[in-house]
Amino acid sequence: MTSTGVTATDADGGLDLSAAPSAETPRGRRGHWAAVLWPGAAALVTCLVWTVLESTRLGIPAPFEDAAMLFRYADNLAAGWGIAWNAGQAPGVTDGATDLGFVLLLAPLTLLGLSTAAAAVVVNLAAVFGIGATFGVLNARLWRRSRALPIALAALVGGGPVDRYVLSGFSPPVLGLLLLGAFTLAALAPLAATARGATVGLVAAGAVAGLAGWWRPEAFAFGPLVVIFGMLLTAGARRRVFTLPLVGCVVVPFAAFVAGWIGFRIGYFGQLLPTSAVMKSGSLHPENILFSLQFYGSLLLPVIGALIAVALGRGRDRNWWVAGVVLATPLLWVNAALPDYFWDKIGVSVAPTIANVATVVVFVPVVVALAVVGRRDRSWLFPVALVLFSTSWIVIGTTLNWWGRMQWPLVPVLAALAASHVVDAWARTPRVTAEHPVRGRAVPKMVLAALACIGVVPFHLPAGSYFESPFQTSVSAALGAVDTSRVRIATTEAGLIPLAVSGAALDTYGHNDRAIAATQGSALASRLDEFRPNVLALHGLPPDxxxxxDCTPERQRGVTKFTERWSEMVSEIYRSAQRQGLVLERLSETTPCETWSVWLAPDVDPQVRQAVDGLVMPGTDVPVGARGQGS
Incomplete structure (x- = not known):
């Protein structure tokens, strides 16, 4: 019988999902809690193990540069200055807090005595646990399989790049929990025993989807999508029809959250889009779909491999090697984890091209095949969702960032969809017969292949990590140890360094400055003259x-690691330093033509000057004179 798109059969030990629940005993209630807590613990422990391993092996600090920007907003909000980059500054002047929900949550936690970095770690770890626990809820209410299924899924999701988000202070786990929660509520609503219960579930799904949009604005697009896929997954349960009033139960709370967000943005900040969106508005990156398919495909390959094996293997002995081949293919998609310059360094520049071709030639036909095979039992939902989510990033990338940490929150939803179809396909596979004698023997092999894949997913390679610059760490540590209330720092590194300064800061690239962002950097000169910095911390080509x-003028005009806009920005800051009388105090070079420098005004506080003099600069320290002349 099929009641949800997940099939239960007597031969397979399945349960009728529409059956009335039996009376609970204390032991039964403990079993229900265990069904939720064990997957949550599995996700948390897996994440913590990787966190400990990578924090000791790679030395990833918390927070990473972009996360530190959010922490500065949260600190100022907790101090009563509002969501502002600088104390006493109007919110609309900067408005770089893209993860608005994260800032609103961190601020009250800091009032309890936690640092923003510690609060971020606690919130993210709680979200990782919540994702695993939600898999447990799905298994208890929908899949009705062994507890090993949600535990394995939780370990898979907790074993990806999540530990790096936790270590670096980003918040994808929380957004992932919100989207998975909206999906789960929508999927379970049709299974409710009463029409009232279904209505409450749909209202909650719409509300959680809207709340996700407050966390990050792209969730206003993905929230409704995950709710739709959740509703479609169990659309046949109890023969309920999604009438217009039921659809309204989802739309009304979601629309209320959207309207509230728009009103808050315009009323508080004075504009709809955050500064980072203004900077990127109009850019088009059609290649985003390749990155997205590589990203999701690599992280979900254990589930995809199991789905292919049970959907196409039909219980024969080839199940194990079909799964093994599919699970080994993350090596084709290492481009999603390793940046291009990594391949250039080791002399294999063709690797990204091979990865992109492999994505199209191998992955897309597999997804299409799954969609065709599952056209009757709704297992087409997973490949359709995978392609739709990946394609959506082309549109979202025209305004917002589309990096892996922004795309990861959809991984738990995709994993839940794929697992639903694995359960359904497995239930439809014949048991041991003369014709299909080996279904049971294939299971251990598939499980071992899945576990092996989790260990070799390339997102745990060092080159795919977040690395903090020694310059940012050193400068922030030095300035954080002295009184910086009179410091006015302008910096290209608008993360850890401004977070360590209690005085005012100017983000010269514009992530946290509306005027610079809106003019694509043209307003930088006037903003520097208005801001009058007494400290500069810069990364770029050396000053004239x-x-x-090893850095000739010809080499500077050639290919460097800096974009044209970045070099123009740094040159403008050098000219401003000359106009305002700032002196080059420290300079170092890490690679040819890549320099890090600190400039000070003559009247800067002596303790600040002493802190800068004691800096351990990255790379080769270049001696400089009082007027910035290289020696």
Whole structure:
């Protein structure tokens, strides 16, 4: 019998999902709690193990540069200054807090005595646990299989790049929990025993989807999508028809959250889009779909491999090697985890091209095949969702960032969809017969292959990690140890360094400055003249007076690691330093033509000057004179 798109059969030990629940005993209630807590614990422990391993092996600090921007907003909000980059500044002047929900949550936690970095770690770990626990709820109410299924899913999701988000202070786990929660509520609503219960479930699904949009604005697009896929997954349960009033139960609370967000944005900040969206507005990256397919495909391959094996293997002995081949293919998609410059360094520049071709030639036909095979039992939902989510990032990337940490929150939803179809396909597979004698023997092999894949997913390779610059860490530590209330720092590194300064800061690239962002950097000169910094912390090509043997003018005009806009920004800051009388105090070079420098005004506080003099600069320290002349 099929009641939800997940099939239960007597031969397979399945249960009728529409059956009335039996009376609970204390032991039964403990079993229900265990069904939820064990998957949550599995996700949390897996994440913590990777967190400990990578924090000791790679030395990833918390927070990472972009996360530190959010922490500065949260600190100012907790101090009563509002959601502002600088104390006393109008919110609309900066407005770089893209993860608005994260800032609103961190601020009250800091009032309890936690630092923003510690609060972020606690919130993210709680969200990781919540994701695993939600898999447990899905298994208890929908899949009705062994507890090993949600535990394995929880370990898979907790074993991806999640530990790096936790270590670096980003918040994808929380958004992932919100989207998975909306999906789960929508999927379970049709299974409710009463029409009232179904209505409450749909209202909650719409509300959680709207809340996700407050966390990050792209969730206003993905929230409704995950709710739709959840509703479609169990659309046949109890023969309920999604009438217009039932659909309204989802739309009304979601629309209320959207309207509230728009009103808050315009009323508080004075504009709808955050500064980072203004900077990127209009850019089009059609290649995003390749990155997205590689990203989701690599992280979900254990589930995809199991789905292919049970959907196409039909219980024969080839199940194990079909799964093994599919589960080994993350090696084709390492481009999603390793940046291009990594391949250039080791002399294999063709690797990204191979990965992109492999994505199209191997992955897309597999997804299409799954969609065709599952056209009758709704297992087409997973491949359709995978392609739709990946394609959506082309549109979202025209305004918002589309990096892996932004895309990860959809991984738990995709994993839940794929697992639903694995359960359904497995239930439809014949048991041991003369024709299909080996279904049971294939299971251990598939499980071992899945576990092996979790260990070799390339997102745990060092080159795919977050690395903090020693310059940012050193400068922030030095300034954080002295009184910086009179410091006015302008910096290209608008994360850890401004977070360590209690005085005012100017983000010269514009992530946290509306005027610079809106003019694509043209307003930088006027903003510097208005801001009058007394400290500069810069990363870019060396200033003109400095002569470096390995950085000739010809080389500076050639290919460097800096974009044209970045170099123009740094040159404008150098000109402003000359106009305002700031002096080059420290300079170092890490690679040819890549320099890090600190400039000070003559009247800067002596303790700040002493802290800068004691800095341990990255790379090779270049001696500079009082007027910035290289020696």
């Amino acid at each position: 007076p400095v002569s470096l043997a």
